[in-house]
Amino acid sequence: MLVKLTNGKTLPIENHKVRIVQKCELIPVDERLKAMEEGGYNTFLLRSKDIFMDMLTDSGTNAMSDNQLAAMMVSDDAYAGSESFYRLSDAVEEIFGLKYSMPTHQGRASEHLLAKYFIKPGDVIPMNYHFTTTRAHFEMAGGKVLEIYTDEALKTTSDVQFKGNIDLKKLEDVISKYGRDKVSFVRMEATTNLIGGQPFSMQNLKEVSAIAHKNNIPVVIDCSLISENAYFIHTREAGYNKKSVAEIVKEMMTYCDLMYLSGRKSCSVRGGLIATNKKEYYDGILPLLPLFEGFATYGGMSTKEIEAMAVGMREMVDVNVAGSSAEMIKYFVDRLVELKVPVVTPAGGLACHVDAMRFVDHIPQLQYPAGALTAAIFIMSGIRSMERGTVSMDRDQDGKELVSDLELARLAVPRRVYTLSHIEYGADRLKWLYDHRKLIGGLKFVYEPPVLRFFFGRMEAIGNWGKALAEAYKKDFGEI
Ligand code: F0G
Numbered sequence: 001m002l003v004k005l006t007n008g009k010t011l012p013i014e015n016h017k018v019r020i021v022q023k024c025e026l027i028p029v030d031e032r033l034k035a036m037e038e039g040g041y042n043t044f045l046l047r048s049k050d051i052f053m054d055m056l057t058d059s060g061t062n063a064m065s066d067n068q069l070a071a072m073m074v075s076d077d078a079y080a081g082s083e084s085f086y087r088l089s090d091a092v093e094e095i096f097g098l099k100y101s102m103p104t105h106q107g108r109a110s111e112h113l114l115a116k117y118f119i120k121p122g123d124v125i126p127m128n129y130h131f132t133t134t135r136a137h138f139e140m141a142g143g144k145v146l147e148i149y150t151d152e153a154l155k156t157t158s159d160v161q162f163k164g165n166i167d168l169k170k171l172e173d174v175i176s177k178y179g180r181d182k183v184s185f186v187r188m189e190a191t192t193n194l195i196g197g198q199p200f201s202m203q204n205l206k207e208v209s210a211i212a213h214k215n216n217i218p219v220v221i222d223c224s225l226i227s228e229n230a231y232f233i234h235t236r237e238a239g240y241n242k243k244s245v246a247e248i249v250k251e252m253m254t255y256c257d258l259m260y261l262s263g264r265k266s267c268s269v270r271g272g273l274i275a276t277n278k279k280e281y282y283d284g285i286l287p288l289l290p291l292f293e294g295f296a297t298y299g300g301m302s303t304k305e306i307e308a309m310a311v312g313m314r315e316m317v318d319v320n321v322a323g324s325s326a327e328m329i330k331y332f333v334d335r336l337v338e339l340k341v342p343v344v345t346p347a348g349g350l351a352c353h354v355d356a357m358r359f360v361d362h363i364p365q366l367q368y369p370a371g372a373l374t375a376a377i378f379i380m381s382g383i384r385s386m387e388r389g390t391v392s393m394d395r396d397q398d399g400k401e402l403v404s405d406l407e408l409a410r411l412a413v414p415r416r417v418y419t420l421s422h423i424e425y426g427a428d429r430l431k432w433l434y435d436h437r438k439l440i441g442g443l444k445f446v447y448e449p450p451v452l453r454f455f456f457g458r459m460e461a462i463g464n465w466g467k468a469l470a471e472a473y474k475k476d477f478g479e480i
Contacts, residue, residue, distance in 0.1 A: 012327035015320040026052040028479040040458025052382030055411040062268035062415035068308040075303040084306040085297035091310035100282035104272035105300030107262025108133035115141035118184040127187035156355040161236040163198035180215040189222040190229035197348030199232035209255035223261040227316040228349030246317040267312035271301040335427040356407035367442025370407040381429035441465035
């Protein structure tokens, strides 16, 4: 919730109180450097015990509510016909207006099943932007991902409120170029993860849906961050301020044929889901569920998480829950703008995205500026962020490196986990690092896996710059 202060400013204030806490420790900078070296300059390979603030992701790391935890205690572990599933299914119908629910173990599992059901070799899948696991699954099924974002989408500094929109002209062109039979579906990702958590507007979704449906092409929506996209529609789109987040989510679904999600984000659990009103899709996908995930009424999820998902789904459409992380991210972004640290604007959902292309503009893209920046952020602050740039791109089929459109260090803000003093600390350390940016150098791979290389890839600092950074830090702040 935003409260007005006497000085005229606003303050994002928590609509919850903390009842259970988890200790986190800031280890000395030399130990942070050692941990980063041992982790191959890849923040995925750090150990949690060495991390002060974990901003790698908001996925599966949100604080659950008392009601979610309580619901977990009454779960029904039946292998088949679990009551927990029926409670989830009721929640999906209530919140999304969708009749047929299929749980999966997480978001990428839903993508796997959709790829198997919808995509034939040679198909194209137009979308506002890809997500790493989405692209990997769709390409593995023989499809080609086409990103048809608007010109504004990749501008890291912008006032445009819906950078996640699809360019309608490009959508028409794709359909006429490839033919409607070659388009598996149009995919809309609610608050496009890789370009800074940027939302699309209801108007755009409506228009995309009209074009797709005129051509008999289904619209699939990735709802992993649905409550944030709905919150942005509520706060930014003309005519929607009087509609509740719940009404907005329901309306969004009326333009789509199928939704899937990772429950690890907006729903604050661990699990995934596919839901639709189209019996034909349900009948086609359901047989795949026991094969790859689990029986229809648990789909690879624990029934405890299924219960918590049903509660989380109802809670996420509360405007103060939907906006809880979004407003904190905005506060973080505004602080960095004030401090002149290059950051993606406007603030999106899921994270504060620092623009590595501008932050470390002396590092060429094939020396991974965003990877280097995430490593440097950890060494000097104990904050773990995530590389979202060229390291996160896999090579093409000929083994050529694909440089990313954007080079971002993503500092995710898990829901209801960190406080404003954590955010102030992060902003202060990023400012220090920006003032010392020339100390940061590039990275090179010493081990590069063939797919989703960002997970397990190991790198080395070109010129051992980590040491120089740690020394400069000690001069200003001491050992810690
Ligand atoms: N779609 C979107 C938009 C996502 O952000 C994610 C995951 C997935 C699908 C895959 O879901 O992890 O449950 O299998 N994003 C995480 C992140 C990993 O850190 O942003 P999953």
